[in-house]
Amino acid sequence: MTRIVIMGGGPAGYEAALVAAQYGADVTLVESDGAGGNCVLYDCVPSKTFIASAGGRSAVRDSRHLGVRLAEQDVEMDVVAVHSRVTGLAVAQSADIGRRLVDVGVTLIEGRAALDDPAPGLATHRVSVTGTDGLEQEFEADVVLVATGASPRVLPSAVPDGERILTWRQLYGLTELPEHLVVVGSGVTGAEFASAYTEMGVRVSLVSSRDRVLPSEDADAAEVIEEVFSARGSSLVRGRAAGVARDGDEVVVTLSDGREVRGSHCLMTVGSVPNTTDIGLERVGIQTGPSGFIQVDRVSRTSVSGIYAAGDCTGVLMLASVAAMQGRIAMWHALGEGVPPLRLRTVAANVFTHPEIATVGISQAEVDAGAVPASVLRLPLATNPRAKMLGLREGFVKLVVRPATGIVIGGVVVAPEASELILPIAMAVQNGLTAKDLAYTLSVYPSLSGSITELGRRLMHLDGDLG
Ligand SMILES: Cc1cc2nc3c(=O)[nH]c(=O)nc-3n(C[C@H](O)[C@H](O)[C@H](O)COP(=O)(O)OP(=O)(O)OC[C@H]3O[C@@H](n4cnc5c(N)ncnc54)[C@H](O)[C@@H]3O)c2cc1C
């Protein structure tokens, strides 16, 4: 029986464990904080649960246009209830995952694991574990998966104190909503929290070191978010934070050009660093890149035979879905299953702002840069009958289609619940469907997804079939 030790129980680790157990391997999963890892306990799950509460308030505000009379200022956020729902749900989901792992026969150990081979180049590996109870154990393994995730990046000049200068993991300890929140960093994490707090009625200043929020996302989508953000009274401050300090009941964010942004609280969202120190990588000869990420190939192999790595510790698209797939692929590969290498081109991703931004495949930026020949068409949701009925004014659907074949290679949806609407486009990208395939699909009338089939109709001539 193949002995597998998995270090870390986030999506990469626990999904790998489920696959390995299904194949009859002897699986030990070592997790320091709780099954589900950071994803479930501190990052993805808590943030999306928090955002759901913000969405409740937005729904009340947005229903004004529909004739519902309820003053926005009368809708109060019970932040203690919100936070306790967030943490309660995270803990419950972690417990569910833990039970599932034990049910399928995985040995779950609470503790910190490190590679502990006596010398590099051995065929089997050794993992030492320091249990949360202080107990030391050693495990022999034919296969090891390193899935230790990542942690919030801390700037030496802006060290979180857990009271007013916070990482996203410390927000749920607050007993009141911030009066004025300064969010430093306008990547996905920063934009999501800036949006959620804005929707909750908090004044937000978002410090962005780049020309725009969400520099890696579709430019038209980022523009919509910036417009919504300023329409709700929050502000975007362009500049790089050089330091953050407390001044009585205030926080002062000093920008590199000397300007200051003051607020009641500061949320640091300046990225993540991989948890790859003190886990014995150098001992077995595993190389990390300049930022400390473990380098892996598309079947999750590290440079050392028998040791795989998956998820955020590899820096390959830091998403739960990708982490989980890397973990599964590692196990299929290690256990001799024929496995297709990881494909990043078909990953659907979503930014949970209000409205949401969902994307898949080739971006317009790649087309505009000449990297990929394609036609791009955008349809504002304002033209969609269902959007009109719902009173939606912002948002759009965009398709990226190959000329000559009409094959759909990318798309963007900016809409409430864009995360749900992106699936037909993701299926088209995954399966090589054409604009014509979308055009011939009967969507519900009236529906937001009707804009996707309508875009297909407008682009169907690109398949070169003059019929
Ligand atoms: C605020 C935020 C929101 C996000 N929202 C989304 C989202 O909506 N959708 C999405 O797809 N992605 C989202 N992500 C990204 C997603 O959370 C990560 O990609 C995902 O958590 C990666 O999973 P992982 O298994 O690699 O690691 P993690 O979830 O980080 O889990 C790794 C686990 O390993 C443990 N560990 C570390 N070292 C050791 C050791 N030596 N021994 C034992 N255990 C160890 C850690 O404590 C941790 O519990 C979000 C990220 C953030 C920061």
Ligand SMILES: NC(=O)c1ccc[n+]([C@@H]2O[C@H](COP(=O)([O-])OP(=O)(O)OC[C@H]3O[C@@H](n4cnc5c(N)ncnc54)[C@H](O)[C@@H]3O)[C@@H](O)[C@H]2O)c1
């Ligand atoms: N909905 C989701 O799927 C979701 C949500 C959150 C995070 N994530 C993933 O997690 C990963 C990390 O995202 P993230 O947003 O936490 O980090 P990030 O590294 O993507 O963004 C951090 C931002 O902070 C900026 N920054 C750094 N130092 C700064 C300074 N001193 N002053 C001002 N700005 C500064 C950077 O320029 C960057 O734009 C991404 O891969 C993301 O996709 C996904």
